[in-house]
Amino acid sequence: MPADPTRARYERLQAAMARRGVGTLLLATPHLAAFASGARRVQTAGSGGTLPWVVVAAGAPSAVVFTTDPDGTPPWMPRDAVEPLRWNRTAQLDRLVALVLPGEGAIAIDVLSPVLREVLGATGRLLVDAAPLLVEAAAGRSEEEVEAVRRAVVAARAGLAAALAGAVPGATLAALVARFARTLGAAGVGFPLTEGLAWSADRRLARRAPEDPLEHGEAVVLELGCQLGGYAGVAGDTTGADVELGPLRRQWRDAVESLAVHCRPGVTTADLRAAAAAEGLGQIGLLAHGLGVGLEPPYCALDAEDVEPLLQGTVLVLAPVVAVGGRAFRATRALVVGDGLPRWLEPSP
Amino acid sequence: MIDPAPLRAARLARLRAAMAEAGQEALVLTAAGAIRYATGAVPLHGDSSVERARPFVAVVTPRAAHVLGVEPAFVPPDVPAHVLAREPARAADTLAELCGRARRVGVDRMPFAIGEALARALRDVVVEACDTTVLAARAVKTPAEIALLAEGQRATESAMAEVLPAIVPGVREVELTGRFLAAMAERGVTACHVEPLWCALPRRAEEAPWTFAGGPPYRELPDERVLRAGDQVMIDTGMLHAGYLADFGCTWPCGGERSAGDLVLRTRWLAIVDAVLGVCRAGATAAALHRAARAAAGPGAPPWPVPLYLAHGIGLGGVEPPFIGTDLGLAAEERIVLQAGMVLVLEPYAFEEGLGGYRAEQTIAVTETGWTPLSAPPP
Numbered sequence: 259m260p261a262d263p264t265r266a267r268y269e270r271l272q273a274a275m276a277r278r279g280v281g282t283l284l285l286a287t288p289h290l291a292a293f294a295s296g297a298r299r300v301q302t303a304g305s306g307g308t309l310p311w312v313v314v315a316a317g318a319p320s321a322v323v324f325t326t327d328p329d330g331t332p333p334w335m336p337r338d339a340v341e342p343l344r345w346n347r348t349a350q351l352d353r354l355v356a357l358v359l360p361g362e363g364a365i366a367i368d369v370l371s372p373v374l375r376e377v378l379g380a381t382g383r384l385l386v387d388a389a390p391l392l393v394e395a396a397a398g399r400s401e402e403e404v405e406a407v408r409r410a411v412v413a414a415r416a417g418l419a420a421a422l423a424g425a426v427p428g429a430t431l432a433a434l435v436a437r438f439a440r441t442l443g444a445a446g447v448g449f450p451l452t453e454g455l456a457w458s459a460d461r462r463l464a465r466r467a468p469e470d471p472l473e474h475g476e477a478v479v480l481e482l483g484c485q486l487g488g489y490a491g492v493a494g495d496t497t498g499a500d501v502e503l504g505p506l507r508r509q510w511r512d513a514v515e516s517l518a519v520h521c522r523p524g525v526t527t528a529d530l531r532a533a534a535a536a537e538g539l540g541q542i543g544l545l546a547h548g549l550g551v552g553l554e555p556p557y558c559a560l561d562a563e564d565v566e567p568l569l570q571g572t573v574l575v576l577a578p579v580v581a582v583g584g585r586a587f588r589a590t591r592a593l594v595v596g597d598g599l600p601r602w603l604e605p606s607p
Numbered sequence: 608m609i610d611p612a613p614l615r616a617a618r619l620a621r622l623r624a625a626m627a628e629a630g631q632e633a634l635v636l637t638a639a640g641a642i643r644y645a646t647g648a649v650p651l652h653g654d655s656s657v658e659r660a661r662p663f664v665a666v667v668t669p670r671a672a673h674v675l676g677v678e679p680a681f682v683p684p685d686v687p688a689h690v691l692a693r694e695p696a697r698a699a700d701t702l703a704e705l706c707g708r709a710r711r712v713g714v715d716r717m718p719f720a721i722g723e724a725l726a727r728a729l730r731d732v733v734v735e736a737c738d739t740t741v742l743a744a745r746a747v748k749t750p751a752e753i754a755l756l757a758e759g760q761r762a763t764e765s766a767m768a769e770v771l772p773a774i775v776p777g778v779r780e781v782e783l784t785g786r787f788l789a790a791m792a793e794r795g796v797t798a799c800h801v802e803p804l805w806c807a808l809p810r811r812a813e814e815a816p817w818t819f820a821g822g823p824p825y826r827e828l829p830d831e832r833v834l835r836a837g838d839q840v841m842i843d844t845g846m847l848h849a850g851y852l853a854d855f856g857c858t859w860p861c862g863g864e865r866s867a868g869d870l871v872l873r874t875r876w877l878a879i880v881d882a883v884l885g886v887c888r889a890g891a892t893a894a895a896l897h898r899a900a901r902a903a904a905g906p907g908a909p910p911w912p913v914p915l916y917l918a919h920g921i922g923l924g925g926v927e928p929p930f931i932g933t934d935l936g937l938a939a940e941e942r943i944v945l946q947a948g949m950v951l952v953l954e955p956y957a958f959e960e961g962l963g964g965y966r967a968e969q970t971i972a973v974t975e976t977g978w979t980p981l982s983a984p985p986p
Contacts, residue, residue, distance in 0.1 A: 286716065289656040298828060301802035304639055304925065305658045308716045308738060326914055327827045328817035342819045342914035345933035370722025372714055372736045387719040436792035442785030446831060450788065452653035453798040465651070465678045467608040468797045483653075490656065543661050552656020562693040 263402045264296025264332045264488070268320065271395040275316050278391055281363030281383070284310035284354065289552035290368050290392055292488065295321035297340075298330035301449040301485060308371045309350050311343065313357045322357060324350070351377050358383075366391050393555050396548070397569035403489070404594060407549055407573050408603045410484060410491025411592050413445035415604060418482045418493040421454075425472055425480075425497040431456045432468040438482050451483025451490055451552070459496050459586045463542050463579065477501045479542065479579075479588045490552045492575060494590035495607045506587035510580045511606050513537050514591055517546075517578060518600035521593060523570040527558040530568075534560060540579035542588060549573040549592060568595045573603065608649055609683050610849070615647035617749045618923075623669055625744040632709035634667040634737050635702055635725065637717055640924015641665070641741050643850045648674040648682040652798040652847065659718065664691060664698075666705040673705050699724035706732070713737030745922050746929070747948035752851065752922065753972050756950055757981045759796070759848025760970055763855045764983050766790035767842070771986060774861050776836045780805045780829035791846050800852055800925060801845035805829045807838035808858065810963035822913025823958035825966075834861045839869060839963045843954075850923050854952045856968030857985035872965035875957035879903045879910050880969055883917070883953055888977045893918075893931045893943035900932070900955055910955045912966075918953045921970065926952075949973040950981065 271294050275283060285291040287305060291312035292298060311324045320335045324343045331340050344350040351373070358365060358381060365378055366388040378385055399407075420441045421434040435454035442450075456466040459477035472478060477498030484491050496503060520533045534545050541560050548554035550573060556566045568574065572595040579588040592603040622645050626634060636642050639650045639658070642665040650663045663676030674682045675698075676691035692698040698721055706712050711733040717725065726734065748756070769790045770783060783805045791797070806826045809815040815824035826841070834840060838861040845854050860869055882903035886895045900917050904910035909932060911917050917932030929943045929951075945951075951973065956966040967985035971978040 287655045287659065289654060289659075300804065300827060301654065302925065303652060303654050303798070303800045305637065305655045305716075308736070326912075328819060329815070329826055330828045331817070340817070342934070345914070345916075345930050346935050346939075349934065367719055369716045370719050370726070371716040372734050374716075375722075375726065385719075387723070389719065430795075432792045432795045432797050435797045436789045439785050439788035439792055442788065443779075443782035444785075446779070446781050448781050448784050448829060449654070449802045450799050452651065452657050454792075455651065464680055467681075468792075469608070469795055483657075485654070490654075547660055552654055553660040554656065557660055557693070559693055561690075564693070 262332065262334060263400060263406060265334055266400050266403070267293060267395065268296060270398060271314065272316070274391050274395040275314070279363045280366045280386065280391060281316045281361035282358050282365045283314040283388055283391065284365065284367040285312040285388065286310040286369045290388070293392065293396065293551045295323050296332040296335065297321070297323045297325060298488060299325050299327040308373065309347065310354060310367065313354065315357065315361055316363065355381070389555065393569070396550050396554060397571050399550070399571045399573070404573065406487050406489040407491070410486040410489045411493065411604050412491065413447055413486050414482055414484050414491035414493040415607070416445065417441040417484065418480060418495060421480060421482060422495060422497045425478070425499060427472060427474040427499040429472050430469055431466055434480065435468070442484060445486060447484040447486050449485040451485060451492060452481070455481040457542055459498065460584050461581060461586060463586060472499045474499050475501060477503060477585065479586070481590065488551060490549055492549060492553070492590060493607070494577060494588060496587045496589060503587060506580060506582060506585060509582070510578070510587045510589060513539055513578055513580055514576050514606070517576050518593055521568060521574055521595050521600060522597060523568060523595060525568050526565045527556050527562070528565045530558050531560055534578055540581060540586070541577065542579060545578055546574055546576045549575050570596055608681065610643070610647040614749070614751045615683060617751065618644050619672065622667065622741065622744040625740045626667070626669065626713070628743070629713065629740040631711050631713040631737065631740055632668065633706040634713045634740065635706065635715060636665045636667065636737065636741070637715040638924065639663070640850065641715065642674065644741070644745060644923050646672045646674050646683065646686045648677045648686060649850070650677050662691060662718070664702060666702055668707055668709060675701065695720040695724040699728040703728035711735070713740050742928055745927060746920065747946050748922060748950055748972070749948070753948070753950060753981070755849050755851045756853070756921065756970070759846070759851050759853035760855070760982045762791070762794045762796055762848055763844065763846060763853040766794055767855055768986070771859055772863070774834065774840055774859055776834060776862055778834050780807070780832050780834060787844060796846050796848050798847035800847045803844040804842060806841045807832060807834060807861070808841050808964035811960055819913045821908060823908045823956060823964070825912035825956065825964065827912070836862045837866060839965065841964065841966050843968070847924070852921050852925050854921055854968055854970060855982070856954055856966060858965045858967055859986065868962040869965065872957045872959065872962055875904070876955060876965045876967055879955040879957065880953055884971070884978060887945065887971065887973060889945055889947040889973055889975045891945050893929050893940035893945070894937045897931050897937060897940055910957060912956055917955055918951045921950050921952050945973045947973055947975045
């Protein structure tokens, strides 16, 4: 196993492309492009642009990267695989087509737009969704990668702890985010995963604005995340201003332990949903999700109908909600999907 | 938190005018900035993986605007808020239904599965890119938008004033990020849109071997590097204030003392900016600004990193056209005519082998007779 995690990822990606008959992979979404290529660029929030900035040809020694930040490419990437980003869309499309044309097999892509559909459709090759391929390539993480994710989770958890300590009556979400941010320097974090999220810890689970103050006797659900060394960490918990949350926390811990028993290779998202439903658990958007270079599949939601198997080595964040009376409690806890006892990446919050 | 009604109404009117001009009877938008521009809804702000996990969409027609996937409390009361189905086919059917009888629909980029499903759902409709339409509307800002951009800029400058004294020998570049984010959060600004950059610039070409051909030696990405006295620390940050991007840039000497060489480079940067501002007014072309910068900088590499630019537009949700100094070239820039209400960030870069580099940013709003500053001069 190569020591450089970005190279190991690339090798898994190539293997997944070969298994799926994909000749060319095009990626425009920043975290997916970074996963595939190992290239770092200025982290910009949002879903990225319309045009792919990473192209992977089957069998190629590295991805081709179009970038404004050549200093962010991994040392093993050949210099001629690093090209300046073109602002001239026609020129960029022409270059993409030139890279795609020599290939054979399907073209896998993460996004579609009318222009891409037209240009890539003209090649006569089958266009397929890159998402399943990327899920396959993300699974089977090396121990170095799992450790990198764990470090990011630990950094997020430490930052969250600082934020929770400031949850007093009158404190705003923004003030809690400031406490979180003050911990980032020591951890070496360069980019937060989100703006800092909070929801009311009641039946409504309504998202809170940064300027909303915490009222006496009120509880809120917090979730904070960060990017560390190219991997994402996320940490959630519930806190209140002069609120007793002990019984709910214990109930949540029991519920998560029960869910974790199901987190084995081959168990599906439908199984996980069923287990959560049997326990009467709720969610805020997602019951559970993967974690790697960002929030990743599987996206397990109670209101979905998908049946995706959990894969060995997937880092899964469990984030159920328990509710009693008018009060709700949510935290997060990450584990690695595998056989045997749950392999937690962090202690129970 | 939700944008005020007059601001929303003015933006939506501009967007609908652009739709009419483009002949598009509906838009399907997925970019957070475009959704906020069109509807005033405030999607959850995060990196691309967060948006993948918790997607959102807006549909705009001449008579209605709908938002899907954003919590109702973050959607204006006059805008219908819907759940976005997780199954691509169901989500696409809903989007197609909201497009109504539109015969020509402008569509943003989407995750493949939903994009495929939407193409099927709109198979009897002309589907084309919406980028040009959206950017045409957003290019010129209303006075209220310009006021928000200026507010965000002031907050950023104030936060940065707290961070600059911490740029001292022994500090790691990446450590400065947390200080800045905390200072911004204390001012109520929590949406970090662009990674804060704190980079010791190269003084010689050999220190930046990754530099693309034709450009000045440059470094962009901060890391664990420990700063040393006198390092020329290039700073570039972007946070969203009420959805509008504040873009701050300067080069600060580690320890706070500028050397004679630093002053030479700063003077050159000022000369370039002065030359550009000298020709900047409504009616001027982007090419005129480009030429002014090149003339002030003299022969050699362009006075900006390649493939970055001399200037970019800025607004809701990030950087945006016009881009000046890119591979689009002077011929294309001759066709870009500045209009009053456009907001530009000028960010040239002065570099000399041995002396090093100086890069800073100046945000301005274009007026009929010239320009008005939205940012203070770089510290």
